[in-house]
Amino acid sequence: MKQYEIVDTPIDINKYHSYTVNEVQGAVCMFTGHVREWTKGTRTVHLEYEAYKPMAESKMAQIGDEIAQRWPGVITTIAHRVGKLEISDIAVVIVTSAPHRKDSYQANEYAIERIKEVVPIWKKEVWEDGEEWMGHQRQYHSSVEEE
Amino acid sequence: MDIMVFAGLKEKIGGTHVTLDIKNEPTVKELKETVYRQYPALEGDVFQVACNESFVKDTHILSKTDEVALIPPVSGG
Numbered sequence: 001m002k003q004y005e006i007v008d009t010p011i012d013i014n015k016y017h018s019y020t021v022n023e024v025q026g027a028v029c030m031f032t033g034h035v036r037e038w039t040k041g042t043r044t045v046h047l048e049y050e051a052y053k054p055m056a057e058s059k060m061a062q063i064g065d066e067i068a069q070r071w072p073g074v075i076t077t078i079a080h081r082v083g084k085l086e087i088s089d090i091a092v093v094i095v096t097s098a099p100h101r102k103d104s105y106q107a108n109e110y111a112i113e114r115i116k117e118v119v120p121i122w123k124k125e126v127w128e129d130g131e132e133w134m135g136h137q138r139q140y141h142s143s144v145e146e147e
Numbered sequence: 148m149d150i151m152v153f154a155g156l157k158e159k160i161g162g163t164h165v166t167l168d169i170k171n172e173p174t175v176k177e178l179k180e181t182v183y184r185q186y187p188a189l190e191g192d193v194f195q196v197a198c199n200e201s202f203v204k205d206t207h208i209l210s211k212t213d214e215v216a217l218i219p220p221v222s223g224g
Contacts, residue, residue: 050153050154050157051223052151052153052197052216052218055197080223080224092223116222116223118221119221119223120153120216120221120223121221121224122153122155122221122222123222123223124154133154133155133222135219135221135222
């Protein structure tokens with residue numbers, strides 16, 4: 001595994017969890033994002049994710065660096081799956097470990113918010129009667145403009 | 148100039164790359180204008196430009212050797 005990676009096979013969360021554990025980390029927070037069947041009354045049949053892989057991995061590493069600056073001592077690892085995903089499959093795993101729990105929780109939420117802003121990954125929802133590439137739920141974060 | 152495209156842009160264009168007829172070292176703004184002129188199907192679609200895997204502003208100058216990509220609004224997670 002890589003610390004920050006795009007994968008095209010099912011995500012084995014245990015190896016990412018283990019990656020963040022060492023003798024100084026007393027708290028590990030793991031978030032998994034799953035394919036949801038129902039969104040505001042519309043039934044999803046499956047999802048397709050696509051990534052600009054090298055840039056996505058470097059942006060996820062950038063998020064890890066941002067976390068290390070804001071919460072020194074936090075270890076982060078992120079994996080996002082691409083391709084066709086079925087209901088309840090894991091699309092993303094984020095693990096943040098820290099000496100104490102508060103930092104691990106805060107860093108973990110920061111990571112998912114930033115993924116939705118700056119990592120070039122796209123989701124297509126496929127319904128029974130159509131499909132659409134998503135991407136307008138959040139638009140671009142101001143920090144994208146500042147790079 | 149060869150540019151990578153993704154997701155909805157890729158489906159509209161019908162390929163993973165667009166080849167733009169554009170002068171040497173265009174700005175990002177000039178590149179965007181050329182994309183919309185050569186691919187009218189993209190009218191109304193918004194995207195950012197990435198150069199060598201970083202987002203760049205409209206004033207950034209692109210070179211022939213750069214890896215350039217059109218990045219529609221992202222929806223990971």
